[in-house]
Amino acid sequence: MDMSGAAFPDNVSRALADGKLQYAMTETGPRFIQKRAKAREALPEFDQLRDQARDIKDHVLANLDVYLERYEARVRASGGQVHWAETPDQARAAILGICRKVKARLVTKGKSMISEEIDLNQHLAENGVTPVETDLGEYIIQLRNERPSHIIAPAVHLTRDQVEADFRKAHTHLDPNRDLTEIPSLVEEARAVLRQKYLAADVGVTGANFLIAETGTSIIVTNEGNGDLTQNLPRVHIVLASIEKIVPTLEDASTILRVLARSATGQDFSNYTTLSTGPRRAGDLDGPDEYHVVILDNGRVNVLGTEFQDMLRCIRCGACLNHCPVYNAIGGHAYGWVYPGPIGAVVTPALIGIENAPHLPNASTFCGRCEEVCPMRIPIPRMLRHWREKEFERHLQPAAMRWGLGLWAWVARRPALYRRATALAARILANQGHGAGRLASVPFASGWTQNRDLPAPQGKTFHQLWKERRR
Amino acid sequence: MSARETMFTRIRARLPAGTAAQRAAAVDERLARHARNLVPARGAGDEAHRIGVFTAMMEAVGGTVETLDDVNDVPHAVAAYLRRGNLPAHVRRGVDPLLARLPWHRGGAIEVAEGRAEESDRASVTRAFAGVAESGTIIQISGPENPTTLNFLPEAHIVLLEASQLFGSYEEVWTKLRAAMGEGNMPRTVNMISGPSRTADIEQTIVRPAHGPKNMHVIIVRGS
Ligand code: SF4
Numbered sequence: 001m002d003m004s005g006a007a008f009p010d011n012v013s014r015a016l017a018d019g020k021l022q023y024a025m026t027e028t029g030p031r032f033i034q035k036r037a038k039a040r041e042a043l044p045e046f047d048q049l050r051d052q053a054r055d056i057k058d059h060v061l062a063n064l065d066v067y068l069e070r071y072e073a074r075v076r077a078s079g080g081q082v083h084w085a086e087t088p089d090q091a092r093a094a095i096l097g098i099c100r101k102v103k104a105r106l107v108t109k110g111k112s113m114i115s116e117e118i119d120l121n122q123h124l125a126e127n128g129v130t131p132v133e134t135d136l137g138e139y140i141i142q143l144r145n146e147r148p149s150h151i152i153a154p155a156v157h158l159t160r161d162q163v164e165a166d167f168r169k170a171h172t173h174l175d176p177n178r179d180l181t182e183i184p185s186l187v188e189e190a191r192a193v194l195r196q197k198y199l200a201a202d203v204g205v206t207g208a209n210f211l212i213a214e215t216g217t218s219i220i221v222t223n224e225g226n227g228d229l230t231q232n233l234p235r236v237h238i239v240l241a242s243i244e245k246i247v248p249t250l251e252d253a254s255t256i257l258r259v260l261a262r263s264a265t266g267q268d269f270s271n272y273t274t275l276s277t278g279p280r281r282a283g284d285l286d287g288p289d290e291y292h293v294v295i296l297d298n299g300r301v302n303v304l305g306t307e308f309q310d311m312l313r314c315i316r317c318g319a320c321l322n323h324c325p326v327y328n329a330i331g332g333h334a335y336g337w338v339y340p341g342p343i344g345a346v347v348t349p350a351l352i353g354i355e356n357a358p359h360l361p362n363a364s365t366f367c368g369r370c371e372e373v374c375p376m377r378i379p380i381p382r383m384l385r386h387w388r389e390k391e392f393e394r395h396l397q398p399a400a401m402r403w404g405l406g407l408w409a410w411v412a413r414r415p416a417l418y419r420r421a422t423a424l425a426a427r428i429l430a431n432q433g434h435g436a437g438r439l440a441s442v443p444f445a446s447g448w449t450q451n452r453d454l455p456a457p458q459g460k461t462f463h464q465l466w467k468e469r470r471r
Numbered sequence: 472m473s474a475r476e477t478m479f480t481r482i483r484a485r486l487p488a489g490t491a492a493q494r495a496a497a498v499d500e501r502l503a504r505h506a507r508n509l510v511p512a513r514g515a516g517d518e519a520h521r522i523g524v525f526t527a528m529m530e531a532v533g534g535t536v537e538t539l540d541d542v543n544d545v546p547h548a549v550a551a552y553l554r555r556g557n558l559p560a561h562v563r564r565g566v567d568p569l570l571a572r573l574p575w576h577r578g579g580a581i582e583v584a585e586g587r588a589e590e591s592d593r594a595s596v597t598r599a600f601a602g603v604a605e606s607g608t609i610i611q612i613s614g615p616e617n618p619t620t621l622n623f624l625p626e627a628h629i630v631l632l633e634a635s636q637l638f639g640s641y642e643e644v645w646t647k648l649r650a651a652m653g654e655g656n657m658p659r660t661v662n663m664i665s666g667p668s669r670t671a672d673i674e675q676t677i678v679r680p681a682h683g684p685k686n687m688h689v690i691i692v693r694g695s
Contacts, residue, residue, distance in 0.1 A: 024674070031675055043511060044511075045512070048509055052509055056508075063486075064482050069479075078656075084473070084478055086474045086478055090474050134682065135672070136681060137670075137672035153671070153672060153675070154672070155672055158673075183673050194682060213498075214655060215655055215656070217657055217661075223669050224683065225623050225680075228622070228683065229682055229683070248498070248502055250505065250641075250645040251507050251642055251645065252508065254508075255508040257641075267532070267665075268605075268606045269607075271667070271669060272663070272664055272683070273608075273663040273665075274662050276659065277660075279659070280659060281658075285615050285620075287619060287659050297481075304486070
């Protein structure tokens with residue numbers, strides 16, 4: 001796939017014709033959707049927590065300079081170091097600098113989207129430092145030299161047999177006749193291979209889900225425990241974060257954590273939520289000698305105070321991807337850059353420029369599910385429309401788009417995509433209707449649904465029914 | 472200008488002019504007050520309720536829980552657990568005073584080593600700083616008493632949780648933590664652990680373990 005960000009239309013056609021991808025994606029969305037719905041139902045306070053989570057981040061963004069200063073002061077007080085990076089270049093240089101100072105050769109890495117954003121692995125490798133991803137999904141796509149196709153499930157576009165083939169190719173030290181037909185045997189093999197890496201690594205790099213201003217703490221959230229081995233065993237821990245990860249207090253972090261896992265995987269809480277503050281203390285028997293935080297801007301400051309500011313509330317839970325018919329039809333790689341799905345369509349133009357992502361704001365059926373499920377209540381459809389207006393102002397849209405075809409025209413004019421996306425939208429809506437067969441409200445149709453219930457689609461589109469009838 | 476200065480200058484240029492002092496005061500007040508937001512009702516209740524919720528949540532994610540009335544029975548429970556799991560009669564623990572005081576000889580031939588986790592360790596015993604009923608979560612803090620690696624390297628992680636330290640919500644644990652460490656201070660690491668390590672990265676199939684422990688066993692001791 002072309003990863004330039006401008007090749008979206010071609011990527012879409014290719015994705016729709018990719019049988020393995022379509023197979024891998026078939027069950028993804030619906031499964032995630034059911035899990036989230038269950039977790040939400042089990043916590044009556046869920047929607048109120050979302051309101052509070054939104055307010056917390058809005059408050060931080062309105063006072064971002066002060067919060068960053070307070071955070072930095074606490075990190076210093078606990079013996080850590082903070083590095084500021086306006087650009088990917090500066091972030092890469094800061095990390096490579098730390099690696100060089102401690103003569104690092106092997107770097108283990110926890111999952112970090114910002115690492116993708118700055119192409120850290122490539123930079124380290126080019127400079128004689130070997131990066132090894134330790135999150136299973138990230139490890140798999142590193143072997144394949146691909147980008148993650150989902151924010152929290154990086155290898156969701158792959159099937160088991162593809163992973164088996166990758167492992168056989170990479171792990172040549174193991175018995176070629178070993179049995180890898182079951183998924184647990186693949187996981188066990190990765191566990192054994194990566195164990196040795198954790199133990200041998202000089203530096204561990206992790207991302208951060210949150211930075212707490214009150215205490216100078218970084219938080220990572222994983223299910224595998226890979227992030228913890230990554231940051232506890234090597235001599236140096238580097239946290240890679242961006243400016244909007246700040247939350248004020250432990251209490252505020254707790255509130256957002258309550259909506260994060262539920263929205264992401266439908267878990268009540270992820271298996272490992274880890275709060276790190278500074279390096280090894282006197283008397284400690286383990287933990288890193290050095291603790292560094294690299295804080296990246298990369299264009300985020302530019303959206304502060306604009307109609308796009310709300311995107312900085314995003315906690316990268318992936319719920320908007322899971323509920324998006326377009327994402328589920330084409331997978332993450334078609335979006336062309338680091339962040340896929342609805343939030344990617346909003347964030348990518350902001351970070352790399354709308355001229356480099358001209359089609360992304362159109363990759364939507366405007367069904368509104370993304371906003372409805374977003375734990376941070378980010379108005380994604382509204383921001384997509386703002387991007388279209390910008391494209392329009394700058395004449396980046398083809399004529400047909402400018403002359404007022406419907407909002408969903410970009411999708412509708414691609415029959416294969418339209419069919420796939422509307423079929424998925426029907427399934428998603430059917431899921432939402434809880435089998436009751438009726439929906440009380442549908443985004444963007446409130447004028448219509450105010451006084452009557454919309455019958456929930458019964459899982460088939462007109463196209464599908466027509467085809468069946470004709471047989 | 473350094474990257475730091477440029478970033479702060481650019482951020483300030485986008486926030487309302489002339490409000491810096493006011494905003495700083497508002498932020499400091501909020502940080503000092505660290506008020507609680509909405510706390511879900513799920514974990515709130517008496518000890519029996521908290522143990523019940525904690526146990527259900529932990530078991531739902533593949534952990535196991537047993538409840539004892541006498542802390543001196545812990546060594547026996549540990550030995551029995553190792554036997555059930557076909558694990559060698561060897562555990563690693565930190566220098567936690569409560570764990571050090573336990574009558575380990577009552578566990579039979581069980582061998583107890585002190586220190587951080589070694590690669591060859593198959594089972595560890597730690598004492599939880601606290602537990603949270605709401606999500607079946609154990610809270611561990613770093614230090615020589617309970618080194619962090621004990622939570623991650625061995626394949627079986629056995630946790631002693633005193634029922635008196637099992638709270639309804641995370642917020643109650645933060646209150647305890649501030650009392651122990653002082654306002655604004657944190658241990659190097661706070662681990663919130665909810666069940667054994669897992670992954671769903673291949674075809675969304677849940678597999679345990681991924682990189683951390685395969686089994687997590689919590690021994691809740693009442694009346695302590
Ligand atoms: S936009 Fe919302 S739903 Fe999408 S990843 Fe961000 S927080 Fe999650």
